[in-house]
Amino acid sequence: MNAPLAHAEPLVAPGESARSIDARISRVPLDFPHPVLWWLGFAAAFAVVMVMLTAITWVFVRGVGIWGINIPVAWGFAITNFVWWIGIGHAGTFISAILLLLHQHWRTSINRLTEAMTLFAVACAAMFPLLHLGRPQYFYWLLPYPDTMGLWPQWRSPLVWDVFAVSTYGIVSLVFWYLGLVPDLATMRDRAGPAWKRRLYGVFALGWRGAAQHWRHYERVYLILAGLATPLVVSVHSIVGMDFAVAILPGWHSTIFPPYFVAGAIFSGFAMVLTIVIPLRALYGFKGYVTDRHLELMAKVLMVTGWIVAYGYFSEFFTAWISGEEFDRFMVINRATGPYWATFWTLITCNVIVPQALWWRRLRRSASGLFVVSLLVNVGMWVERYVIVVTSLHRDFLPSSWGMFNGTKWDWALFIGTLGFFSALLFLFVRVLPALSMTELKRFVVTGEETE
């Protein structure tokens, strides 16, 4: 990795040294500061995990009919949640891989956390395609395995592409994340007190000694993996977009979907990063590493992707209007004025109007302001998927088959349950692993001679 380029503002607060970085970051898993807060938070999240497990058990016992789905709206919360979580999972790899390749060095202070977030979000997302099956016990029929009857998946279906896209993405993200962790795990091994901790970190540190050879291999592999992960950032959500775009349904059948979904994914991913990072840096004293400048940069990404998403909306309306297709036109009008008008205007408000506040620099540098914006964008992006899934389905071609969808308590239990699952995993992550990359941060320590 190259030496830091000149920056207008340092990426690591002045006064921080390699030693202080190591100490401050490794202190969190090793010394366990704020145990009461951590335990309270984890207990709350874990309770919600129990809700999720109950919801999953019940769906296995009774079937997907416990949800609000029906004919015509045969997909509901499960697919909405899937797309939303996968979208959130995009920020991690985008930050780690694409920004790395683009030499955006500010990524270093958040890449570890966002990669973890990606993994956890993908774990949440991957649950839904399985759970939403009518017969989940046969999920493996979507895999190309040597079936005795010679059956093979139906390759024209984007759901099969999904299996590969999501699983590849999950695996590459995991490897990328773990590889980046190796030098830090060695640091943890070296700093840990009890022998069992040293041994445990040592096992996962894969014998890292910081030798020049190690660094050479490490950086090369890291760069290669970044290169591999980059197309995945685009492919996963493109394919998720094609889940819809391949269908002939007005509101789904749209060529804009793949790029618009990718932008939406990064948009929601960055929002989620902000939602997590802002409280975390306050709690553990990471303000020296995740500076206001980082927040501002993330806010800018949020704004840009927000505009791409807004363009996606606009393009959908424009295409519907210029095509003259009555079904497409009706779909747009129905979204805005039909029974689900409130969800539509929520999404416009949260995803298009609220991000415009980020034109103000003060807001971009205000942690609390950004936190609110990020929460609203998270809500907006969930609602956007809900609107795409539900409002397209509920009134399609033949008015005789129009219907309504309402989430049941089990829909909500499962969705909220995955939020708990995601939070619980994050709590465990900050408890046992260094939440920021010590290795990479140390490169940006501001010393007198390195500043301009």
Added chain:
Amino acid sequence: MPPPFPHPLLRRDDEFAPGSESWPEGMSRRRFLELMAASLALAGLGACNRPPDGTIVPYVVPPDREMLEDALYYATAMPWDGYARGVLARSHSGRPTKLEGNAVHPDSLGATDALTQAAVLALYDPDRSRAPRRGGQVASWARFEDEWLGVHRDLLSRHGRGLALLTEPTTSPTELRCIHALLDRLPAARWFQHTALARFDRDGRQDDYDFGRADVVLAVEADFLFDHPSSLRYARAFASRRRVEGGRVNANRLYVIEASPSVTGSMADHRLAASPAHARRLLAALGDLLDGNKPSPALAHEERRVLAALARDLQGKAPNVVCVAGESCDDAVRDWCAARNARLGAACVTHHALPAIRSDADPRSAGDLGAAVQAMQAGGIDTLVVVGANPAYTAPADLEFARAMARVARRIHLGSHVDETAALCPWHLPEAHFLEAWSDLRAYDGTASIVQPLIAPLYGSRTAAEFIGFLAAPAGRNGYDLVRETWQHHGGADFEAAWVRWLNTGVVDGTTASRSKPTAPAKAPDLRAGASSSGVMLTIRPDPTVRDGRWANNAWLQELPKQNSQLVWDNAVFVSPTLAATLQIENGDVVQLSVAANGRSPISGRTEPARSAGSTNPNEGPTVEGPAWIALGQADDCVTVSLGYGRTAAGRVGNAVGFDAYPLRQSASPWAREGVTVRKLGRRHALVSTQTHFAMEGRDIVRVALASDPAGTAGRPPETPPSLYPPVEYPEYRWGMLIDLGACIGCKACVAACQAENNIPVVGKEQVGLGREMHWIRVDRYHSTKPGEPPVLHQPVPCMQCENAPCELVCPVAATVHSSEGLNDMVYNRCVGTRYCSNNCPYKVRRFNFLDFRAPADSPVNLQKNPEVTVRARGVMEKCTYCVQRINAGRITAEKANRRIRDGDVRTACQQACPTEAIVFGDLNDPAARVVARKAEPTHYALLEELNTRPRTTYLARTTNPALAGANRGDAA
């Protein structure tokens, strides 16, 4: 711790210790084995029934032609309001599984209605009465017979005085013979008849119409296409005048005056929504027009226009015209129609009289339920035998049947269910279903059919004839002997040969009654008198699916969307949009209907006594509470309720569903009331309909063609949009379907037939409310507001079997694939349930097993299942298969004969049931196939063809024949 019993090998000296030969608890091993052996033997015996009465012939020689696994068809007949509907009952391994129309039978012509399709489920109804009951406790027939012997001796000694027999009116010659035998034996006994759905006879004659010949039809409250013993025959004849053939149609014109939307009303070219009182005004004005007088100006502009056109048509097309008055019309309106028919000369051509077929006016009958109640209240009755009827539920409220019945000491009930009447009778006896007993019935035109059983009685039940025969002569005869005895002298010399012929064909030849000229009053009565009502009227109708309540426990019928509203699992108070706006009522608002206690019965002018049934305040008239349903086509000055709901002892399906409208009924005017107050109560009741949006939104969904120029008005001809892929060849068969919307009357027989054929589960009201009904074919109902279009349009929608099927593309596991014959096959075993196929189906014809919708494994309804069709598990998608099992059965037959499948060999269940032959199915590769010819008509179109799905199921446009361009929306509120 030592083991309680040492291992035998470890025993040495103490092997035969004292006491070791016997079980310590007093039960010896030997005794134990004895008991086990005895239990085993007796358990086997216990499973035995008494041997059947008739001779058992073992299958030394299997039945003709068929292997046991194949379906066998038997001709029999189903009672429909007492009349015969001829059916061919299908039997699989001795289980009746489906009823199909009998082409030879005059009231079937090969078709069925939805009730007939559902009748097979009634056989396996788990709530059927399974045993005689004495005081609510299970008893036996033997015990009843013992008891009856004493009663009978006693009755004989007084010539039957004090015995009242209450039956439903019947057409069964055997049952009638048994009743007459009872009356012969016990001459002082009295026989009453009760039905909630009385039919009208004029001078002992019943009206019959020839709709195939009528150019102009005026129907006044007459739902002849749907609610009539001959409705299948009428629908067939009517549709023959709506079918575009060779680009032309010799269309009739139907005018309907009715208060509430009906099946017949939905087919009208001009429909006037009018309360019965207003209908009289309209008819009076029509009479004036026909007589050349100036009609009263009190009518709306639209009404005057339609009536003028109607008068012109009636006079111009006479004598090929007919005025039909419905069962609920009062005498004056019926007389008016008969007189007009006679005046117009219609009586010679299209209007006939048949002798009374049903026993309503049998000279030996002592009268109806009113007479029975009078007799009971007078105290002259000490033994009441109710056969089949359920007066405790269906009696008009003013009769106070239950109170009268309580005065009778000995009350005996024969019925299929332990119903409301059974609850009032110390003795209840189970009545046999028509598929498990011998009987006979007559069609509306008198044609008799032998009802033959397909299965031994499931629960030791008996038929009405057997039961009444036993009451008369306790020696008892079985049904088979009774029926044969009835027909002994009809068959000529060779009775046995004739008997076999009758059983084979399903009709007894030479029994059709001759039609004659109807009698009519010389002058049409003046309808202006009594037509001066103001305020809201109430009309009461049999429910389209559960009728008077007898089908209330039939889950198929409860879940069948009502033909006039698409509602399921409920009845409702129908109000017009205008009235609803005035009263600020929305769908599902519970309203209270109250009839003023001193309110006159409509028209008759009789004042009715104050009564309290169904009302809390004895000073008020009866009140009923039910949810409102805003019905397009409902008259503004009239609300309508349907009977058959709010039952308390129907069974687990029918109990506490809907509200009971019987308290509003008066024996003097069973079908209408005046002076009704509608009050919104502020409560809500969830009404569930399978369709929630009735407008076509200007989309090209149901096309309408004018009968005068079908080709010119049917819209653009079908075209196949281009495709990037080469066309697929279907060298063998290429199955396709055509649905003629001109002929479809929206009766939903196809939906019920599909349910019976394809093992389609019932999901219940809550699940339908969630949008999870499972019907593979649905009949969409659209309300059109376009000038020149009928206001109600029906469109049956099964799977379109698209050649470019969008569902196939998106299934990740190839669970829905194309067959070599172009069927879009659904492979249940392969389905993992992503439901993507349903999302991508533009017709939304796919159905998903969201939950486990199968009946419990021990339910008798499983016996009805068609073994040729998989019962689907939870989490699996399903849809119309074009009855692929029937195609394959046809293929097997054809291949055995080394030939191709011929046109007509394979008939889908929906096609088979359709009374109007609106559904045509066949091989599109066969140039001689009827489906190919029909698809060549100029009104042919494909639904959503612009999506390039290339559907195999296509449509012919709805034909309409309005007299006034743009004015056929007579019911526009």
